[in-house]
Amino acid sequence: MSDNQERLTVRLTKEAIDEVKAKAAAKGMTVNEFVRRALGTELYLLDQIDAGASVVLERPNKPPTELVLR
Structure with missing residues (x-):
């Protein structure tokens, strides 16, 4: 681990872990x-929303949908 990194432990459900592992593998990257x-x-999306932006999803053959982060 380099000097500018720290370790963080996160508890996730098995389902969430399986999904993260599958998505990481599909993208050809490590889970980390x-x-x-x-x-x-x-963090980027939250910063943009805090600055007054809205995030809109545009999908083929569907109306635009605003993404609302909790």
Whole structure:
């Protein structure tokens, strides 16, 4: 572990762990990298929402839907 990193333990359900492992494998990355990227995405979205932005999902053949983070 490099000097600018710390260890963090997170408790997840088995289902959540299985899903994270499957998504990480599908993307060709480690579970740690997948979780780091997911956390980075969450923090970025929260910062944007706090600054007044809205996050909208656009899907083919569906109306736009605003993403609401808890």
